[in-house]
Amino acid sequence: MITVEGRVQRSSMGMGTWALVTPDGTTYEILKGAPQELLQPDLAVRVTGIVRSDVMTMAMIGPVLDVQQFELLPP
Amino acid sequence: MRRLGLIGLLMIGLIWVLSSLPGLAHRGVFDSIVLDFREDLSIAQVEQQIQQLQQQYGVQAQPNSAFSASDRLYVVPGDAQLLRQLRRSDLRKQVEAIDANYTFQAFEVPNDPEYSKQWNLRNINIEPAWDETKGAGVTVAVIDTGITQVPDLKNTEFVAGYDFVNNRADANDDNGHGTHVAGTIAQSTNNGYGVAGIAYAAKLMPLKVLSALGGGTVADIAEAIRFAADHDADVINLSLGGFGDTHVLKEAIDDAHRKGVVIVAAAGNSNANAAAFPARYANVIAVAALDATGSKTPYSNFGAGVDLAAPGGVLHRDDQGQARGSGGILQETIDPESGQSQFVALQGTSMAAPHVAGVAALVKSIGIQEPQQVATVLQQSAQKVQDDPLNHFGAGRLDATAAVTLAQRENLDVKDFWRWLRNNGYLNLRFWIDGGATAFLPKLAMVLGSYLLAWFLRHYIPMGSLALGSGLVTGSAGLWFLRGFYIFDLPQFPFRILGSSIPELGGAIQGSALLHPFFASVLIPFGLIALLLGHPAWKWFAVGSSLGVAASLAISAAIDPAMLWLGSGALAQGFLLVNALLCFGLGSLAAKAAARSEA
Structure with missing residues (x-):
């Protein structure tokens, strides 16, 4: 289980892919099925989740983050 | 007796070649006939002949161009029958030649109306390759979100696949990604509709491992690779990747490789200095993505593990931030919301890998069997990039014609x-x-x-x-x-x-x-x-x-x-x-x- 802070962004790779980009530029691919409230462009969040090394995706933009819980940060 | 046998064999060869060579058996198509009147006829005499033609056969002769009047060169619409009639008629005495006005074509240029937008196919130099092979006799397994037989896949042959996500035989696409990838490999071509694919005479095997949401498990992917190898697939395309090194996937790949399957995978889209898994494995051809100018795309992985580079495209955005299609790879796929077919341009190493899989199918159809040998042919024939310190290109840029030519030299x-x-x-x-x-x-x-x-x-x-x-x-x-x-x-x-x-x-x-x-x-x-x-x-x-x-x-x-x-x-x-x-x-x-x- 890891906790990361960053901004939610839409990715143009694959079909309808969402990314979490940390301030140091690391990109996580948000595993599909995450809550809709999280998936808003430019949303600042702190996310707790699992990096799923058993999952492969078509977008291939970074480690796949299976979101367990999240909280909104001031923008 | 031996001599007779030899002669017989040669005769069979002769008849076969005469019937199969396009240049001899049927010498091209024409829908008009060219008349070259004698130079010593006056313009008035020529006009009189033209009028006679119209009365006799109901056809109107037109000068071929603005210069034709002085050359006495005229064209009449007509077919082989009219050509025979004219050659037997009295007109014969007034002309130097009566010939079929053949239409010449440089290479196999497909008649698909959107083909002109496929910069990616021209970049890999596909047209001369099509003169030699279109991939017939080869099966390409597409391990992805499934394949839906959209209208522009109607003439493409399919073999039975499997849906490992929902555990059923029908492997239709509910996302759009897999159908797009399959289109690059074998979109129905020369069908007067849509766009072209690379090895369009090859068969497709749809294997669904990614869900509608675009992700899938290593277990399903490994099983799909084994399914493909056991069901006579010749090439596997994996436009997917992840960051976990797993024994189960590596072993499935090594087994398939041993069984003679060429495995191609996308290098990944995180602009990282190493290919993702499974592209990184030794028995997989890892493909980096190029833009329309042949440079590395901003997203493509590079460096360790990258074997080859092929077009993946870059979607340009307009002022409203909407992606524009022109820089991407255009194929027909489905709209995941409505399920309707649509032409969409996508970008990614996901799009680059099927270019290599398609050309691998062409190489295999020439008769190169061993996956290692296919990889060598693809790499040796690639356009080398001299200045590539970070290994953006692997062996170079994919070149379909050079690959097919090299494959023929080997065979x-x-x-x-x-x-x-x-x-x-x-x-x-x-x-x-x-x-x-x-x-x-x-x-x-x-x-x-x-x-x-x-x-x-x-x-x-x-x-x-x-x-x-x-x-x-x-x-x-x-x-x-x-x-x-x-x-x-x-x-x-x-x-x-x-x-x-x-x-x-x-x-x-x-x-x-x-x-x-x-x-x-x-x-x-x-x-x-x-x-x-x-x-x-x-x-x-x-x-x-x-x-x-x-x-x-x-x-x-x-x-x-x-x-x-x-x-x-x-x-x-x-x-x-x-x-x-x-x-x-x-x-x-x-x-x-x-x-x-x-x-």
Whole structure:
């Protein structure tokens, strides 16, 4: 289980892919099925989740983050 | 009896080639006829003829261009039947020629209306490759979100696949990604609709491992790879990746590789200095993505593990932030919301990998079987990038035509041989007729033999070179159709000499059919090689002539060993055979020396 802070962004790779980009530029691919409230462009969040090394995706933009819980940060 | 068998075999080959060669069997398409009126007719006379044409056949002749009136060159719409009628009519006396107005086409340019938007296919140099193969007989497994048979996949053949996400036989796409990837590999092409695909005569095997949401488990992917290998897939495309190294996936890939399957995977889209899994594994061809200018895309992974680069595209955004299609890869797929088919441009190493999978299918259809050999062909034929310190390109940029050409050099097939004959002028109709039926069959055997000898030495010899081809022909058979030329008031012997191979020269000068022991021996090839081996181009002529003479002497020994002074018995036969062997030995030594001097 890891906790990361960053901004939610839409990715143009694959079909309808969402990314979490940390301030140091690391990109996580948000595993599909995450809550809709999280998936808003430019949303600042702190996310707790699992990096799923058993999952492969078509977008291939970074480690796949299976979101367990999240909280909104001031923008 | 053996001779009869040989002749029979050659006849079968002859009939086959005449019926299968597009250049001879049907000489192209035309829907108009060109009339070249005699220059000495006045414009008024020509117009009178044109009016007659209209009355008689109901066709209106038009000048071919603004310059045509002075050339008297007119075009009338019409088919083969009208062409025959016109050639039999009185019009014949007023014209210099009545010909079919053939439409010429440079290469196989598909008629798909959106083909012009597929910059990616032109970038991989696909059109000349299509002249050789379209991937028939090869099965490509697409391990992805499934494939929906959209209208532009209607003419594409499918084999049974499987849906590992929902565990059912029907592997339809509920996302759009897999159908898009499949389109790059084998979109129905030349169907007057939509866009083109690379190996459009290949079969597709849909294997669904990614859910509608775009992700899938390593377990499903490994099982799909095993399914493909067990169900005779030749190529696997994996436009997917992740960051976990798993034993189960690696083993499935190694097993499939052992079973002869070529495995291609996307390098990944995180702009990282290493390919993702499974692209990173040794038995997988990892593909990085290029933009329309052939540079690395901003997203593509690079560095360790990248084997090859192919178009992946970059979607440009307009002022509103909407992605525009022009820089991406355009194929037909489904809209995941409605399930309706649509043409969409996408970007990614997901789009680059199927380019390589498609060309791998072309290479396999030529007859290269081993996956390692296919990978070598793809890499050696790629356009090298000199300045590539970070390994953005692997072996270079994918080149479909170079790959197919290299694959053919590795593989002698019947088509290859006929192409060689055609390129060297042997498949000209006049050649067959004027060459004379009696001389033709042994001659063909001699040319065929010389080509085979050259093929044995293909690693040293530039097979396509004009000098080599001229040498082979001069040595083996000569331009024998010239022998049939008789022109009034001219001596015939120049044609006889030009129309002779080196071994026949002695007889040609004297007008005798007997072989002269001086010419029908290793002496002239030896002299040619001694003289020409130092010359960069003519040395291949010398090598070719030596091999050609070897073939000619061997065939003469077998069929018709009639020689001056030596008779036509065992003595002549032995003489010819020994000299044939000497010529081949000499030719191969010279070829190796010539190749060394080039290295």
